[in-house]
Amino acid sequence: MEIAVVGPLEFTLGFQLAGVKNLYNPSSDEELSELLKSLLNQSEIGVVVVDNKDLNKLSDRLRLQLTESVTPTVLGIGTEEDNTLRESIKSALGVDLWK
């Protein structure tokens, strides 16, 4: 299985340098959500790396779908911490264990 990277050109460039070939540079928000939806259904993709800023632009429904998907696992990275997992832990267990 392969790693896919989705984001603006400057975000994907570094991953390209490390050898990742599945790079996607969507130009608009609609294109981004269509692309992520299609990546969810591809069996040869194991991990999808997305910029956190892009993840925040998506609709709540798609974001939930992405965070719930296991293969491929969608991982948002950015310079700030993201709290999606923390929120889901809070809602499932009733306690904030993220400390």
Add this chain to the structure above:
Amino acid sequence: MALDIKPTRSELINLKRRIKQTSSGYNLLKMKRDGLFHEFRTLLSEMISAREELVGTYRDALQAISLASSIEGGLSVKSAAIAASKRPEVSVSKRNIMGVVVPKVDGQNLKLSTEDRGLGLIGGSPYIDEAADSYSLLIEKVVKAAEMEATLKRLLEEIEATKRRVNALEFKVIPEMKEAQTFIQLRLEEMEREETFRLKRFKNK
């Protein structure tokens, strides 16, 4: 509760057996929930540190690539990126944690050596090399974090489902059956008393 149960002795025996069965199931589920929770807590602390590392590595990588593009120029960084010949791959296998199937992600070729980068020893630049190295490290961390995140998600789902089941048994199913049992017992006693009284009346005549 709708008491549509027949107040008979056989029903009572059945009910007693079912209560016993349900209670043992309830205890098992409770243990499963606690076990899952325990597993979740240990994994969560690992996950938190993995996340922190990921953010740190990403910052370093960003810095390295900005340095490389400002010194070597964006074009040479891009051409170096195109030259990379091997691609990192991940394989997803399955692992079992207390009956929950979780993915185990392993990476291959995550770290490219200088030859694999396809630039040769003279063509490359130390800054680009450094940027590529830090991104390789980032990919390693991404793979680890992805595995842990998927595992935690699955565990979380299972914990939630088990919790619901435990609560339903504890607060709905078992109390209802106990209520039915008391109802049958009382009704049977009542019928017995009626029977004795009837016999007495019969004897007096």
